[in-house]
Amino acid sequence: MDTAIQYLPGVGPKRAELLGTELGIATVGDLLHLYPFRYIDRSSIQLIANVHPDQAYVQVRATVLKVRIFAKNGAELPADKLKYNMASRLSVLVADQSGEMEMVFFKGIKWQHSRLLPGSSFIFFGKPALFNGRLNMVHPEVDAPDSQTAGVLTGVYTSTEKLKNSGITGKVMLKMVGAALEGVLPGLQETLPEYVLREKGLVPLGFALRQIHFPQDQDALAKATYRLKFEELFLLQLSLLKQKYIRSRSEKGLAMPLVGEAFNACYNALPYALTGAQKRVIREIREDMRSGHQMNRLLQGDVGSGKTMVAVLSALIAVGNGYQACLMAPTEVLAQQHFANVTKYLKPTGVKCALLTGTTTAAARREIHAGLQDGSIGIIIGTHALIEDSVQFRALGLAVVDEQHRFGVEQRARLWNKGSGGIPPHVLVMTATPIPRTLAMTLYGDLDVSVIDEMPPGRKPVQTLCVGENKRHAMHNFIRDQIALGRQAFIVYPLIFESEKLDYKNLELGYEEIVKAFPLPQYKVAIVHGQQSAQEKEFNMSAFVAGRAQILVSTTVIEVGVDVPNASVMVIESAERFGLSQLHQLRGRVGRGAEKSFCILMRGQKVSKESQKRLDLLCATENGFELAEQDMKMRGPGDLEGTMQSGLPVSLNIASLAKDGLILSDARGYAQHILDQDPALEKPVNAVLAAELREDKYVTKDYSQIS
Ligand code: ADP
Ligand code: MG
Secondary structure, eight states: OOGEEEETTTTTHHHHHHHHHHOOOHHHHHTTTOSSEEEEEOOBOOOOOGGGTTOOEEEEEEEEEEEEEEEETTOOSSSOOGGGGGGGEEEEEEESSSOEEEEEEEHHHHHHHHHOOTOOOOEEEEEEEEEEEEEEEESOEOOOOOOOOSSSSSEEOOHHHHHTTOOOHHHHHHHHHHHHHHGGGGGGOOOOOOHHHHHHHHOOOOHHHHHHOOSSSSHHHHHHHHHHHHHHHHHHHHHHHHHHHHHHHHBBOOOOOOOOOEEEEEEESSSSSSOHHHHHHHHHHHHHHHSSSSSEEEEEEEEOOOOOHHHHHHHHHHTTTTOOEEEEESSSHHHHHHHHHHHHHHGGTOOOHHHHHHHHHHHEEEEHHHHHTTTOOEEEEESGGGTTTTOOSOOOOEEEEEEEGGGHHHHHEEEEEEEETTBBOOOEEEESSSSHHHHHHHHHTSSEEEOOOOOTTOOOOOEEEEEOOGGHHHHHHHHHHHHHTTTTEEOOOOOGGGGHHHHHHHHHHHHHHHHSSSOTOOOOOOOOEETOOOOOHHHHHHHHHHTSSSEEEEEEGGGGGGOTTEEEEETTGGGSOOOOOHHHOOOOOOOOSSSSSEEEEEEOOOHHHHHHHHHHHHOOOOOOHHHHHHHHHHHHHHGOTTTTTTTOOOOOSOOOTTTHHHHHHHHHHHHHHHHHHOOTTGGGGGGGHHHHHHHHGOOOOOOGGGO
């Protein structure tokens, strides 16, 4: 497996270099782990009359009728005085009992000419095309009429122009892979323990490798594919879980054994019952906080699922154990909103809460600094201002970070260092960006993930519709009706960075249009965008939050968290230019009050099929996780918003996070089961696994440092 590819029979230094640069293949093992991306069924032979130029590949059995050779200038060369060095094209007319077609060769003319003799029969295999109204095949593979290929299914490998031009065709690839298998199979080391194969019903590695490259039939191929996918996902999860295990043993944490009076006082005074999901998540957090190990938990919950309450109760556990807690929000408005809400919840507890943001006055700031240092402030809420060095805690026990993607890693690390007695605080990161479960398991595989997958009762569904330009008037009228009922409306414009100027022009034109359609003094329209100063932004935003303006025109700055329960309409302009999860976040801004709410997606003139599919999906469901799953299926996991910068810890060869969720869950559960019994993989039966994990490919980035 580790032999350099150049020493494989039929490869040599030149091809080895090409395989390396084009496909990243350095060793025999690399070649064997490059699996066909699809298979061609060569078991069936078609009648020429049934061949259609749209077919990917066909195979016909036909007899040569006529062979002609042409020069570059198109003139036919005489058959008797043939000069091959003048030949540029070989045309072979063939026929079966149903019809005729032409086989064309631009290379290897002499060789093909010598064997494709009129009257003899062959099997031709290739891509059919229509040329000058006539069916043909360029460079078909030619085999004896009774030839049987190794299997009925022939693998097709990724290739590049360069490889093809250097003669590394599909056939050559198959030959090399065949040679590699011959060399490797006799001494092949199984990579999974025998008991794993048995318990999971997996075929042995040797069988899997042979069948994935040269399947004898569909059934064997399916078994091989399953084995290789399982192995890939299983080893990845095993590695992630093992890292998590090691970290949880080594990272000391603040032990918080009590629930505390403050928690109970708050809990008993809640105006509503917690949802089952909220209760479950709080239990998970409580377990972490009293374990004596540092909590590093990601809390996922759709917009409006009630994450704030979970944060407050967690903070009160810290306070109940003599520690302090901080809650960090990405914007001033959000911090203020959190502060207003949290203060309400804290009334029955007597716990002191303060707000620290960029606009806090120097005097207030001094007071807060003092309160944090002497411990009289139990919970502090704020923006980035919280991580400044001047902010010192008496005993910080829990840091909650809302909407984690807005914070840089470095900023989070600074929070981390504000812990008590050299021990880092517990960390809870909250995000409303739903990540499909399979992706979360892999991206945050070494973190703990809690999910609030249940909405508080009484949330009104948001009716979503997608309309074109011809409905713009109707849309304005609809907003007027809603405003007449006392409601408010958001109108959001996309911001695409490549053409920022143009985007602002769109926004400004849009604003003018809205102001014209909704004139003073009856209507007030506020506008918020990224080019405004912080004060301007705050001023306009609060005008809308307080209800002084009925319409807020903005870019996506309002995406995160703002709560305006009175807003019942969300209009999204050029909706096709937003990603699915972003659209979903925006929609989550309405439907928070008692009234029925609406989301209107304004569609542009030219919308691709795929974009339309996204918009349709959004109209069809309000479940953020379902949307995220669908989005991943449509676009592939690598593309998923918000996850791009983090990337996957390893590249998967055969398994797909989008399509193999079931195998992944099974593999993860099984990996956990094995680690429960042998956490360090020290038992002899697991020696193979321990060796596999030592391979470089499973060394992942340290996601534990996200907080
Ligand atoms: P998000 O998860 O988006 O941060 P919030 O914490 O802001 O959601 O909660 C959304 C709204 O739902 C708030 O007005 C909150 O008071 C309310 N809420 C939270 N939990 C419940 C519950 N269990 N029952 C009823 N309403 C709830
Ligand atoms: Mg929130």
